[in-house]
Amino acid sequence: MTNSKTPRIAVIGCGAIAEEYYLPALASFPSVMENLILVDRDQARLDKFTAKYQVRRSARDHREVQNEADGVIIALPTGLHAPIGVEFLSRKIPVLCEKPLAEDAAHARILIEMAHQKETALAVNYLQRIIPHFAHVKKLLSEKTYGAPLKMEYVIGEIFNWPTVSGFYFQSDPSTRGILRDRGAHAVDHICWWLGGKPDLLSSYNDAFGGSEAVAHVAFEKDACKGRLVMSWFADVPCRFSIECERGTIEGEIYDYQKLIITEGGRKREVFVNSPIHTKLDVAREIVSNFIAVIEKGAKPLVQGADVLESIEFTDEAYEKTQLLDMPWYRSAEVRDAV
Numbered sequence: 001m002t003n004s005k006t007p008r009i010a011v012i013g014c015g016a017i018a019e020e021y022y023l024p025a026l027a028s029f030p031s032v033m034e035n036l037i038l039v040d041r042d043q044a045r046l047d048k049f050t051a052k053y054q055v056r057r058s059a060r061d062h063r064e065v066q067n068e069a070d071g072v073i074i075a076l077p078t079g080l081h082a083p084i085g086v087e088f089l090s091r092k093i094p095v096l097c098e099k100p101l102a103e104d105a106a107h108a109r110i111l112i113e114m115a116h117q118k119e120t121a122l123a124v125n126y127l128q129r130i131i132p133h134f135a136h137v138k139k140l141l142s143e144k145t146y147g148a149p150l151k152m153e154y155v156i157g158e159i160f161n162w163p164t165v166s167g168f169y170f171q172s173d174p175s176t177r178g179i180l181r182d183r184g185a186h187a188v189d190h191i192c193w194w195l196g197g198k199p200d201l202l203s204s205y206n207d208a209f210g211g212s213e214a215v216a217h218v219a220f221e222k223d224a225c226k227g228r229l230v231m232s233w234f235a236d237v238p239c240r241f242s243i244e245c246e247r248g249t250i251e252g253e254i255y256d257y258q259k260l261i262i263t264e265g266g267r268k269r270e271v272f273v274n275s276p277i278h279t280k281l282d283v284a285r286e287i288v289s290n291f292i293a294v295i296e297k298g299a300k301p302l303v304q305g306a307d308v309l310e311s312i313e314f315t316d317e318a319y320e321k322t323q324l325l326d327m328p329w330y331r332s333a334e335v336r337d338a339v
């Protein structure tokens, strides 16, 4: 028997993010777990999680649960967010969609417009906006605590080791987009959010030869601020950001959720953000708890589809204008092979 008082949430896609993030977070809400529905085309994934979490209802096809779910979490490969998300929104079923909201801005707009037309919530898991030190950067920049930003550097260098089940990250159908679309969804969203809107693109380089890129360098400008986003799935380097403002510099490590380093008047100090959010699982619980309130009480999503559209538009532009990164080691190999 299910609990008729709590919403029926369906997790559509039981891959890596469902396993590492949603299912452990949902497990903090036992009454929601009683009503949970799992959907995956892969029966082995369903068997694994229905047994582990004692889930009573599962399905291989999302269409089977369209008349059962009160809300859905779309945790599918990115190219499926828009086509499957829109099916639920068109039935007025609230959606919490994984990042990136969609493959490109055209598909993101389809979701946003359907949500608007049906007056149904479209929440997005741009979870990094909830992480305390990133949120504190937003506050410092909005309040101009150290004046206007002048220079921004954002670096992500991490070897790709995410335990993807489908491997869609490197498949070229429906798109060949790589690190900038994927890991860059958070970084570009930060940049747009922190700067108060979409910057102008100054340059875009990546290492793709027709497939998906593993390295991307993007330069941008907004008002007085010039910035650079450097991303690589080949290099293991400290992931960090730095924002030089008129009267001080704000720095942080991407994965040190509570700490910023502020340099002001030549003096460097550590600033700790006092927040109960320490881990990715804490963030996941916040996102899931908010989505339950969205379904039950019509609460506002922490981050909505429309909030992230500009970041996807910027990403589209960076792909449209991208040039081949200068790779001297590759050029010398080409010359060597030609002689």
Ligand SMILES: NC(=O)c1ccc[n+]([C@@H]2O[C@H](COP(=O)([O-])OP(=O)(O)OC[C@H]3O[C@@H](n4cnc5c(N)ncnc54)[C@H](O)[C@@H]3O)[C@@H](O)[C@H]2O)c1
Pocket (backbone or CB within 6 Å): 012, 013, 014, 015, 016, 017, 018, 039, 040, 041, 042, 045, 060, 061, 062, 075, 076, 077, 078, 080, 098, 099, 100, 125, 126, 127, 162, 163, 164, 165, 166, 167, 168, 182
């Ligand atoms: N917010 C974050 O920081 C974060 C981190 C990792 C992944 N993600 C996002 O989560 C989404 C899923 O990524 P993942 O790493 O879990 O992928 P994955 O490849 O591990 O899993 C995808 C799952 O979807 C299932 N699936 C594929 N097509 C299906 C269909 N038509 N119907 C039902 N099931 C289907 C597959 O069988 C697989 O189990 C992606 O959009 C990714 O960008 C977000």
